[in-house]
Amino acid sequence: MDITMVKAEEELTFLLEEAVLRGKNAAERYPEQRFFGYLCSYYPEELILAAGLEPLRLLPGSDPANPAELPSYCCSLARGTLAEAKKGKSGLVGVGMAHTCDTMQCLDGIWSDRFGRENVLPIVPPVLLNAPGARRYYQREIEELSAKLLRLSEIKRSFSNEEALEWAWQVCTRARQLAAELDELRPRLPSPLVSALLRAGQLLPKERFIEALLTVLPLLHIKAGEDSGRYRVLVSGAVLETDSLFQMVEDLNGRVVADDTCTGYRHYAQNIVGGANDKIRVDEAPRDSRDSQSQNSMNSRESVLTQIVQRYVTMPPCPCRSQGLEKRLDYLEALALKRGVQGAILAIRKYCEPHAWDAVPLKERLEVRGIRTLILELEASEVGGQERTRLQAFLESLSN
Amino acid sequence: MEDFFIGVDIGSLTAKVVLVDAQGKALGWAVARSGYSGRDVAQRLTREILAEKGVKEEQIKATVATGYGRVTYPAEREVSEITCQAKGSAHFFPGARTVIDIGGQDSKVIKVLPGGKVIDFAMNDKCAAGTGRFLEVMAGALEVSLEEVGALALKAEEHKSISSFCTVFAESEVISHASAGALKPDILAGVCESVAARVSALVERVGLESEVVFTGGVAKNVGVTKALSEQIGYPLLIPENPQITAALGAALLAWGMGKN
Amino acid sequence: MAEEKKYRQFQVSKDLKRLMAKHYALGRYYRYWGRPLRRKLAWITSGAPVELLRAFKIYSVYPEQYGAICSTAKATEKLCQAAEAAGYSQDLCSYARSHIGSILRPDLAPMQGLPKPDLLVACNNICGTVLKWYEALAHLLKVPLLVLDTPYLPGEQTEHAQQYVLEQLQSMVAHLEALTGRKLDRQELKRQLTRSAEMTKLWREIRELAQAHPSPLNGPDLFIQMAPIVAIRGSQEGIDYYRKLKAETEERVRRSEGSILEEKIRLVWDNIAIWPKLFSFTKMFTERGACFVTDTYSGGWTAELAPGDPMESLAATYTEIFLNRSPEFRAQQMIQLIEAYGANGFVLHSNRSCKPYSLVQEVIRRRVMKKTGVPGLMVEADMADPRAYAEESVRTRVEAFLETLQA
Structure with a gap:
């Protein structure tokens, strides 16, 4: 085996290990970095990076968690992340949540009550991304958050925050391009592998992720088999902190060929600025992510902030941002058809209201298009015997 | 030598085994508490039925397992109890x-x-x-x-x-x-x-x-x-024995595999 | 019966029944006269800017209030089951589930369900759930949905948030003009705001009378008498009714007549009422001389209109609703109530159906207890679904709590 492939194998192992760790002790493993924890993909990672910090997605731990602050009818994502934070060994500089659902709104209050408002920096994106004034409002929120992050970080440097944001934008865009390349390979790679790699990108320093994924991608292209005879499924849902569901789909002769989860591809999806739906082509992107001036594709008149706002506004719709229900249904229907899926699995964490609401019309819409849909309720992200029965019966029924 | 087929359903409370012949006819069945190891219980039940019907182990051409314990059971195929249940029920009630x-x-x-x-x-x-x-x-x-x-x-x-x-x-x-x-x-x-x-x-x-x-x-x-x-x-x-329909469905699926 | 002996009825309540029956009956006629008179019927959330709709001569009914009606009429369980059978999870808000159930199965629903709307108006100041609920309604009924997005306020109101809400209100005006074929009459909007403010002021004053010892009002009084401020805010009939209610409440205070006969303990209530068990739940308290002298729920409709021109005022008022604010703000509010009403304790209904209200209650409880030394009790139940109520475990907690207060 040639040396680059040996290196690629090593880097692959590294990324998979990171994915399993869920960000645990990241501060100890990367002592030269300072991490800032966030919840929800609408928290702009660019701002964290520009403030000299590393974004780290907060995930619940593996044990069932019941912190006293939250009642039993609250989702395990909120309970689990709060319980982890209360252990107090995270080494995070601060945390922040993007306002998404009622539970996250409450979690912000509980978190800041315990750890101090100055260390907990929420952002409240508009719920109606296309409402009049929404962009201006969002941009103000982003500007204010950016300033607060800088205060929290107390970073001293020789260049302006504008330049830092520009650099951060390039880094994030690079990570998203590589994720898009990986997502394209998805039908031909084991599902848990892709899910783990995408999650890893939210748990380790961004540039380290880019470096590792760049090394790994050629190997993955080689590893990618022929389009298998497996059942082609779409998985939609919120946060999945493990690959358990993807693993089980794979074990049952299925393949997740389309992914719409917060910790999966939806986190990275980025349309080209200007409104067109075509993705940024990977080969057009700057090879060096710091080389921002020469190959910068954006309109020079637009500030980087507008660019960032644009990216978050045009992310694939999630149930917590309303652009009319139909828009999300249209998006998922198109995704399912594009990837030729036979069945869809809607993974819903118990007590997650936004996803549970959307599951009803989504199932209806997909089934009209001949795509069988399974609503799978999960306590957390792990699947067990009960789920196996449902998944297996579901996949078996696809062959009918 | 005639071929036979086995369906095993290891549920959370009980384990069931059904034996069918080469014509797809059910010859016998057995039920017991699945206890700590449903797999051991199901294997014991299988041995008992075979002994009772005078069938040798090598005559079993295929086994299909279903139920919670299906994953660990040594069978040719494991199938969810939903598919098996439907199959078995349709057998009793077309x-x-x-x-x-x-x-x-x-x-x-x-x-x-x-x-x-x-x-x-x-x-x-x-x-x-x-x-x-x-x-x-x-x-x-x-x-x-x-x-x-x-x-x-x-x-x-x-x-x-x-x-x-x-x-x-x-x-x-x-x-x-x-x-x-x-x-x-x-x-x-x-x-x-x-x-x-x-x-x-x-x-x-x-x-x-x-x-x-x-x-x-x-x-x-x-x-x-x-x-x-x-x-x-x-x-x-x-059905007369409503507990065994899934096991029967599994046995019929095993029979279907044997035919092909 | 013991309950009757210990509990004093309001004379005006018979008018209330008539008033609310008329409100719902009128809504039914929009099917007939709505089109010729160019009057629309809207389903709206409790935190939506109804004054603007009234200025467009739009008649509004409230699915949330209807959810409470279903619950007191013991219809919730069957309606929820109908919605659950259609795929809606049993963990979703019980108002929403029962309301959707009433659309799917009008034969099981009080008044055969609400009259079908011409439009839907939702404001997310009270929760994110209403948005999902109304999206589902728009999808089911194929009617237009107007949404007002009032950003959550982790701290104080910000200028850009207010500006954003204002811009949406302006766009809502354009939509309403198109839908109704009427121009916005700014004078009419001003009149509506004035009447709304007058009614809100009356409701505030009535509630403040409960600062008297003994309190002329108990929890069920507040929950029942709030119906007009929710459903017919800004109407002359509503104002007239509250004047009468205020007079009768003042009379009670003058005579030192309490709502319950022997008031020994004064409590503050937090969260929506437990509608399916309103009386049997309250009875556990009344029997021991405990009165709910005020609450945060029906108190949600007492906020003064913010200053500014009508649209600015609407923007600020509807964004600053307490449920849209931090637990710190809400704890402070609870402390003020405890002090103003001389309360000995507070009871928090941990309401499975209402996450924004409930998930922060433990933090609030600790904060308030630390600041005031007044004990707080948490009771888990549901505002509408009787299946989430565990009688015995609630009773044990309540009894123990009241014993501590009496000791």
Whole structure:
């Protein structure tokens, strides 16, 4: 085996290990970095990076968690992340949540009550991304958050925050391009592998992720088999902190060929600025992510902030941002058809209201298009015997 | 030498084994508590049936396993109990279009085509309401055996309703009915109705078409059967041995594999 | 009966029944006269800017209030089951589930369900759930949905948030003009705001009378008498009714007549009422001389209109609703209530159906207890679904709590 492939194998192992760790002790493993924890993909990672910090997605731990602050009818994502934070060994500089659902709104209050408002920096994106004034409002929120992050970080440097944001934008865009390349390979790679790699990108320093994924991608292209005879499924849902569901789909002769989860591809999806739906082509992107001036594709008149706002506004719709229900249904229907899926699995964490609401019309819409849909309720992200029965019966029924 | 086929269903409470011959005819079956190792129990049952029917192990051309224990059982194939249940039910009742199965841990409603192909199904969500486990907890709270529940419920005069959907809440409701002096049959009738109500909601989800087959251990409970039939407004066809339909379905699938 | 002896009825309540019956009956006629008179019927959330709709002569009914009606009429369980059978999870808000159930199964619903709307108006100041609920309604009924997005306020109101809400209000005006074929009459909007403010002021004053010892009002009084401020805010009939209610409440205070006969303990209530068990739940308290003298729920409709021109005022008022604010803000509010009403304790209804109200209650409880030394009790239940109520475990907690207060 040639040396680059040996290196690629090593880097692959590294990324998979990171994915399993869920960000645990990241501060100890990367002592030269300072991490800032966030919840929800609408928290702009660019701002964290520009403030000299590393974004780290907060995930619940593996044990069932019941912190006293939250009642039993609250989702395990909120309970689990709060319980982890209360252990107090995270080494995070601060945390922040993007306002998404009622539970996250409450979690912000509980978190800041315990750890101090100055260390907990929420952002409240508009719920109606296309409402009049929404962009201006969002941009103000982003500007204010950016300033607060800088205060929290107390970073001293020789260049302006504008330049830092520009650099951060390039880094994030690079990570998203590589994720898009990986997502394209998805039908031909084991599902848990892709899910783990995408999650890893939210748990380790961004540039380290880019470096590792760049090394790994050629190997993955080689590893990618022929389009298998497996059942082609779409998985939609919120946060999945493990690959358990993807693993089980794979074990049952299925393949997740389309992914719409917060910790999966939806986190990275980025349309080209200007409104067109075509993705940024990977080969057009700057090879060096710091080389921002020469190959910068954006309109020079637009500030980087507008660019960032644009990216978050045009992310694939999630149930917590309303652009009319139909828009999300249209998006998922198109995704399912594009990837030729036979069945869809809607993974819903118990007590997650936004996803549970959307599951009803989504199932209806997909089934009209001949795509069988399974609503799978999960306590957390792990699947067990009960789920196996449902998944297996579901996949078996696809062959009918 | 004639070929034979085995279907094994290892459920959360019991393990079942069915033996079919080369014509796809069921020759024998056995049921036992699955206990700690459902796999060992099922293997023991298989040996017993084979000995009883004078069939040698090498004559078994294929085994299909289903139920919770299917994953670890050494079989040619493992198939979910939904597919097996549909197959087995259609064998007993060729006109079956809806199969309701209430087992120990899960309840399911399956919509089937002639021949037992699954077109849709719904299952209980994470909580135990509407399952055999729910009945077992309530029977325990009233200190009656699970087998007695149905017969006692039929003797009810004034039905005590159980409104909570959470098993823990419902148990405390049962206890408070009891401490308020309500009679066991009256409370048990409410318990059976509560199970039936949960399952009829699943029936609604897939849409009801007759004929309706009722299987699983709980189908032996006359209290639930009566309540369920009343709530959905259709008679329920119950196989003579409602526990073994999934195992039979598995055996028939094994037979189908052997034919090809 | 013991309950009647210990509980004093309001004379005006018979008028209330008539008033609310008329409100719902009128809504039914929009089917007939709505089109010729160019009057639309809207379903709206409790935190939506109804004054603007009134200025467009739009008649509004409230599915949330209807959810409470279903619950007191004991219809919730069956309606929820109907929605659950259609795929809606049992963990979703019980108002929403029962309301959707009433659309799917009008035969099971009080008044055969609400009259079908011409439009839907949702404001997410009270929760994110209403948005999902109304999206589902728009999808089911194929009617237009107007949404007002009032950003959550982790701290104080910000200028850009207010500006954003204002811009949406302006766009809502354009939509309403198109839908109704009427121009916005700014004078009419001003009149509506004035009447709304007058009615809100009356409701505030009535509630403040409960600062008297003994309190002329108990929890069920507040929950029942709030119906007009929710459903017919800004109407002359509503104002007239509250004047009468105020007079009768003042009379009670003058005579030192309490709502319950022997008031020994004064409590503050937090969260939506437990509608399916309103009286049996309250009875556990009344029996021991405990009165809910005020609450945060029906108090949600007492906020003064913010200053500014009508549109600015609407923007600020509807964004600053307490449920849209931090637990710190809400704890402070609870402390003020405890002090103003001389309360000995507070009871928090941990309401499975209402996450924004409930998930922060433990933090609030600790904070308030630390600051005031007044004990707080948490009771888990549901505002509408009787299946989530565990009688015995609630009773044990309540009894123990009241014993501590009496000791």
